Amino acid sequence: MVTRLGIFRASMLGAGLLLPAAGLGAYSAIAQAPAAAPAAAPRIGTVKIISGSTITLTTDAGQQVEVNVAEGARILQLAPGSKDLKSAQTITLGDIAPGDRILISGKAGDDAASFTASRVILMKAQDIAQQHAKEQADWQKRGTGGLVSAVDEATGTLTVAVGAKKIEVHTSSATQFRRYAGASVKFEDAQPSTLAQVRAGDQLRVLGTKSDDGLSLQAEVVVSGSFLHLAGTIASLDAANGTFTLKDLATKRTMTVKLTSDSDVRKLPPQAAARFAARARGGAAAAPTAAGGAHSNAGNARPAAPANAAAPQSGEEQGRSAGMDLSQMLSRLPTETIADLKTGDAVMIVASQATPGSPDVTAVTLLSGVEPILAAPGASTMSLSPWNVGGDAPDASGGGTPQ
Secondary structure (H helix, E strand, O other): OOOOOOOOHHHHOOOOOEOOOOOOOHHHHHHHOOOOOOOOOOEEEEEEEEEOOEEEEEEOOOOEEEEEEEEEEEEEEOOOOOOOOOOOEEOOHHHOOOOOEEEEEEEEOOOOOEEEEEEEEEEOHHHHHHHHHHHHHHHHHHEEEEEEEEEEOOOOEEEEEEOOEEEEEEOOOOOEEEEOOOOOOOHHHOEEOOHHHOOOOOEEEEEEEEOOOOOEEEEEEEEEEOOEEEEEEEEEEEOOOOEEEEEOOOOOOEEEEEOOOOOEEEEOOHHHHHHHHHHHOOOHHHOHHHHHHHHHHOOOOOOOOOOOOOOOOOHHHHHHHHHHHHHHHHHHOOEOOHHHOOOOOEEEEEEEOOOOOOOEEEEEEEEEOOHHHHHOHHHHHOOOOOOOOOOOOOEOOOOOOOO
16 A cells, blocks of 8 residues: 555645555556656656646655646546556546646656656546545554564564553564654655564554454554654754754753654643643542643543543553553644744653664654653653554654645
């Protein structure tokens, strides 16, 4: 379902970090098909303007290209999810509109900003949106995420910790694996992967069929990544360059954190922070009123626990559960920018790292307003996730807005 060179991969990630793309298998097959003219590298992007036989294309790399559609060029429309051109329909230039996604093959012009197309392959924006919504719904219904606690390559089984619960994820030769690139926080930059690349401690999202008891799952798609979890106070801030430094509470290392337009920066309201701090200390059961109020302020109210609720969790379990709730509610929290941060602010961060061991990282998700949480004894068991744990697709919460 997903490949690195997936057709129209960026657009299919929709408007929201990091959803599996619709029809991403198609581009590899199409790119291998012979072009009708001596081929330059195919260009892929979004139609900005169309005038006569000229299309102004904004590529996925952000470059604007003037495309001259040659007389007699093949113009085809493909449905999202197609794996080859067998189902493509022949159309005309008049069927292409601004906002549509196209893949062009042909000859490069005299400069990088011009191109003569001998073939244009179209996916309509509304078709992509419909397929995206369908796949998003599937991930919400059948998606699961958590931390990998064990990998058994011999049986193809992954053990995934979802809060205090352990789920066995069974993979097969049909399971598709993807893995996030080193410094990238974009799902479309995830690389084809294998079971052998998944390690204990990785963040993992999996799509598949769950057992009746919810304790095992047959995986269709596995998306993994190795992310750093940092927490501490901002020591210095360079808003102009979008960076700050902090001393990580767990490792005592000073890290330089880069915020990009894809970083998801949120602020936790004070009452919600107090509630999660109580949970981390194992004291949530002692303050039901405060807990309810905090959830209301965070936009995620829930009813009081029933009289026959399960026995209280241990401090470690409470902390992990609180971390789960934090990840689940991220998308409901107010957004911030680096301009809203200041020296001395306490933050929790999920970060990607281009070079293992480097002190320079890129923030996938940053949560401020967490001073009470970091002061709680159980805070060491809490962490954010680059993805919502509640069933959204991989990019739904981390890495900002899927492209």
